[in-house]
Amino acid sequence: MQIYINVKAARQNGDNMDRFSIAVAQSGGPTAAVNSSLAGVFRAASLCPAIDNIYGAINGIEGVIGDELADLRRIITSDEDISLLKTTPSTLLGSCRYKLPPKEQSGNDYIKIVNTLDKHNIRALFYIGGSGSMDAVVKLDEYFRAVGKDIRVIGIPKSSDNDIPVTDHCPGFGSAAKYAAASIQEITRDSRVYSTQSITVIETMGSRTGWLAASSCALHANGESAPHLIYIPEAGFSDEKYLHDTAEMIKHYRAVITAVSEGVCGSEISAAEHLERITAEKFGCKVRSVKLNVMQRCSSHISSLTDLDEAYDIGAAAIDAAKRGESGVMMAFRRIPGDQYRIEIFTEPAVNCVGRIKQFPAEWINEGKNGVTAEAVDYFLPLIKGEPVIRYENGIPVHFRATQ
Amino acid sequence: MQIYINVKAARQNGDNMDRFSIAVAQSGGPTAAVNSSLAGVFRAASLCPAIDNIYGAINGIEGVIGDELADLRRIITSDEDISLLKTTPSTLLGSCRYKLPPKEQSGNDYIKIVNTLDKHNIRALFYIGGSGSMDAVVKLDEYFRAVGKDIRVIGIPKSSDNDIPVTDHCPGFGSAAKYAAASIQEITRDSRVYSTQSITVIETMGSRTGWLAASSCALHANGESAPHLIYIPEAGFSDEKYLHDTAEMIKHYRAVITAVSEGVCGSEISAAEHLERITAEKFGCKVRSVKLNVMQRCSSHISSLTDLDEAYDIGAAAIDAAKRGESGVMMAFRRIPGDQYRIEIFTEPAVNCVGRIKQFPAEWINEGKNGVTAEAVDYFLPLIKGEPVIRYENGIPVHFRATQ
Numbered sequence: 001m002q003i004y005i006n007v008k009a010a011r012q013n014g015d016n017m018d019r020f021s022i023a024v025a026q027s028g029g030p031t032a033a034v035n036s037s038l039a040g041v042f043r044a045a046s047l048c049p050a051i052d053n054i055y056g057a058i059n060g061i062e063g064v065i066g067d068e069l070a071d072l073r074r075i076i077t078s079d080e081d082i083s084l085l086k087t088t089p090s091t092l093l094g095s096c097r098y099k100l101p102p103k104e105q106s107g108n109d110y111i112k113i114v115n116t117l118d119k120h121n122i123r124a125l126f127y128i129g130g131s132g133s134m135d136a137v138v139k140l141d142e143y144f145r146a147v148g149k150d151i152r153v154i155g156i157p158k159s160s161d162n163d164i165p166v167t168d169h170c171p172g173f174g175s176a177a178k179y180a181a182a183s184i185q186e187i188t189r190d191s192r193v194y195s196t197q198s199i200t201v202i203e204t205m206g207s208r209t210g211w212l213a214a215s216s217c218a219l220h221a222n223g224e225s226a227p228h229l230i231y232i233p234e235a236g237f238s239d240e241k242y243l244h245d246t247a248e249m250i251k252h253y254r255a256v257i258t259a260v261s262e263g264v265c266g267s268e269i270s271a272a273e274h275l276e277r278i279t280a281e282k283f284g285c286k287v288r289s290v291k292l293n294v295m296q297r298c299s300s301h302i303s304s305l306t307d308l309d310e311a312y313d314i315g316a317a318a319i320d321a322a323k324r325g326e327s328g329v330m331m332a333f334r335r336i337p338g339d340q341y342r343i344e345i346f347t348e349p350a351v352n353c354v355g356r357i358k359q360f361p362a363e364w365i366n367e368g369k370n371g372v373t374a375e376a377v378d379y380f381l382p383l384i385k386g387e388p389v390i391r392y393e394n395g396i397p398v399h400f401r402a403t404q
Numbered sequence: 405m406q407i408y409i410n411v412k413a414a415r416q417n418g419d420n421m422d423r424f425s426i427a428v429a430q431s432g433g434p435t436a437a438v439n440s441s442l443a444g445v446f447r448a449a450s451l452c453p454a455i456d457n458i459y460g461a462i463n464g465i466e467g468v469i470g471d472e473l474a475d476l477r478r479i480i481t482s483d484e485d486i487s488l489l490k491t492t493p494s495t496l497l498g499s500c501r502y503k504l505p506p507k508e509q510s511g512n513d514y515i516k517i518v519n520t521l522d523k524h525n526i527r528a529l530f531y532i533g534g535s536g537s538m539d540a541v542v543k544l545d546e547y548f549r550a551v552g553k554d555i556r557v558i559g560i561p562k563s564s565d566n567d568i569p570v571t572d573h574c575p576g577f578g579s580a581a582k583y584a585a586a587s588i589q590e591i592t593r594d595s596r597v598y599s600t601q602s603i604t605v606i607e608t609m610g611s612r613t614g615w616l617a618a619s620s621c622a623l624h625a626n627g628e629s630a631p632h633l634i635y636i637p638e639a640g641f642s643d644e645k646y647l648h649d650t651a652e653m654i655k656h657y658r659a660v661i662t663a664v665s666e667g668v669c670g671s672e673i674s675a676a677e678h679l680e681r682i683t684a685e686k687f688g689c690k691v692r693s694v695k696l697n698v699m700q701r702c703s704s705h706i707s708s709l710t711d712l713d714e715a716y717d718i719g720a721a722a723i724d725a726a727k728r729g730e731s732g733v734m735m736a737f738r739r740i741p742g743d744q745y746r747i748e749i750f751t752e753p754a755v756n757c758v759g760r761i762k763q764f765p766a767e768w769i770n771e772g773k774n775g776v777t778a779e780a781v782d783y784f785l786p787l788i789k790g791e792p793v794i795r796y797e798n799g800i801p802v803h804f805r806a807t808q
Binding site: 026030058059062088089090091094095096097178181182183185186187189190192193194195218219221222223288290291293294295297298299300301302304306381384385386387390392393394395396397398399401 | 501582591599625626705802
């Protein structure tokens with residue numbers, strides 16, 4: 001079921017189809033690339049003669065249920081708008097955490113959704129979101145098939161945590177990893193200024209998976225010794241082992257830098273605060289903790305061009321998939337083996353992406369369970385490469401704002 | 405005592421002086437521009453035929469006391485090195501918080517300092533630091549005069565908090581303000597995605613002064629309504645008034661964004677955590693707090709070109725001041741009145757800069773004590789303008805590293 005991005009072909013083939021409208025929605029937590037996928041969907045759709053209106057549903061599926069649609073052709077009106085949208089963080093269309101009930105329990109939502117889609121002659125719905133959003137893709141596709149509606153539903157993944165299964169990596173992750181690596185490098189410089197011992201614990205996002213903390217190993221490729229320790233949920237964690245590892249690192253480094261996933265001590269305990277406390281108690285030197293917080297997922301000013309371009313491409317490819325008649329699928333990346341980094345885009349039944357998380361591979365965790373292997377560095381490096389051109393006004397990045 | 409940056413003149417006039425060496429040191433908390441000032445000192449000195457060796461003292465005055473000097477001509481070896489150093493955060497030479505004792509109490513430090521300087525024929529010492537470091541400039545200058553040593557001591561200001569008196573603004577502040585404004589804008593985008601009410605409290609640095617929190621008003625110049633509330637120590641603060649102001653803002657904004665200085669609730673209480681707690685108790689909606697933390701002072705990847713250039717220029721001008729025979733002075737910026745932003749560099753007796761902090765002007769605080777005036781916006785905007793070219797390798801900014 002592999003497809004390729006083929007915007008020109010989309011334009012030519014469109015003539016063979018009835019004219020219809022489409023809707024696109026964004027769901028789940030924001031990322032720096034989720035608007036780039038929206039831009040890709042919009043651009044590919046706008047080049048397709050068969051597509052009439054391009055609607056943006058406000059606040060994810062809630063906007064479809066409530067018939068709150070924006071006419072995107074009136075909001076995104078130029079190539080410059082598209083370019084600006086690509087580098088604007090978070091979701092232009094808002095988001096939601098609403099979980100569709102099983103169709104047996106409450107048909108009401110589904111009836112409203114069909115009413116909205118019918119009213120606007122919408123025959124394809126593009127849902128940009130995380131694994132939770134893929135659940136909606138599955139349910140809607142099953143419902144439309146059950147009631148005999150030819151409405152195609154395509155999922156477009158996004159996750160700054162990189163935890164969606166099937167796809168090699170998630171749009172939004174590369175930008176988060178780039179911000180984290182750049183910030184950890186800067187904090188490392190900041191931590192080294194004094195002649196006395198210090199320990200800095202930097203907490204990245206990742207409540208269930210350690211991709212973001214692990215990705216800070218990218219600094220090693222540039223000759224940086226930091227981070228000296230990396231802890232992720234997949235490797236297991238104990239205070240004793242952490243304190244032992246830190247004691248070892250103090251022998252070698254005046255300023256020890258440790259990257260930890262927020263979920264490393266479980267969901268109840270703030271990893272940064274807990275580790276700061278036990279480290280200070282044990283070592284009595286200067287200890288501080290820094291949370292990279294939501295800046296990781298929204299810092300478009302230092303986003304990865306590879307990430308933004310791929311996010312755009314996978315959005316555009318979703319239009320092609322719908323035109324080919326696919327539905328109930330999630331778009332995904334596959335890495336093509338070889339020396340050069342290359343990916344292809346394929347589709348996977350969305351049902352295979354729901355209710356599972358992709359963990360950091362056990363074979364990429366080092367023997368000491370406090371770092372990662374060279375294979376992990378090779379995996380991460382291409383994802384953070386490239387810098388988009390950011391437009392500044394008054395010294396501040398310009399964001400796309402809907403003028404409607 | 406006004407002087408102008410005149411590197412070419414320095415080269416010509418140098419012939420009239422004996423050959424001598426100089427030393428430069430960095431002190432206090434790091435900033436994104438403190439290496440740019442080092443680059444400016446180095447570059448101007450290297451163009452001056454009278455100057456023999458250019459030493460970098462390791463860890464501030466501690467390096468002079470302990471005769472730990474680096475030969476900067478062997479570390480900074482090309483124009484590319486200078487360019488890279490300008491965009492590398494924190495202090496290449498390390499830093500210290502060591503406070504020189506009064507010379508009456510302990511002459512030992514002073515004797516060691518003179519020994520080091522004499523040993524290396526150092527006749528000028530450049531001290532890049534905050535108001536605490538200017539105390540060392542005063543003491544050393546007084547000591548050298550008292551013992552009949554012709555060793556010139558020049559202070560070069562740096563502060564991400566912008567709290568040094570006399571100078572219009574401090575090198576390092578513009579970059580911190582640019583990072584804060586860009587991050588607050590991104591967090592604002594991130595906060596607006598859901599259809600439900602939320603309140604986000606963003607804590608900036610500034611334990612005693614509110615310059616950084618106040619500078620987030622720059623976003624208003626770009627049409628952003630956020631931050632909706634700004635609290636700084638100079639305006640006074642009470643929980644009651646804060647909760648009242650927030651209740652008002654909720655009427656207008658679904659996602660209320662508030663910027664606060666870390667010192668707004670006093671030095672004992674974390675402003676972010678305290679406000680998050682009382683806000684959640686009062687309003688029961690989604691509340692989160694974000695600390696911009698040390699990233700504010702070290703995020704060179706989004707530094708202000710104006711700031712880096714000015715930091716470089718004021719470092720270069722310090723060489724000129726020493727050549728003119730000045731000592732015991734701090735370099736400073738004066739803003740030239742007029743429509744266009746222009747500054748001049750002058751010198752001020754360092755004694756006038758010690759033991760005082762420059763507070764945010766009362767007349768720039770709005771009537772509600774929860775924001776700032778248009779004059780403040782005009783003050784801040786030029787300081788954050790311009791983006792330096794950042795070199796990337798593997799998707800990560802390249803930092804200057806000493807190869808010695």
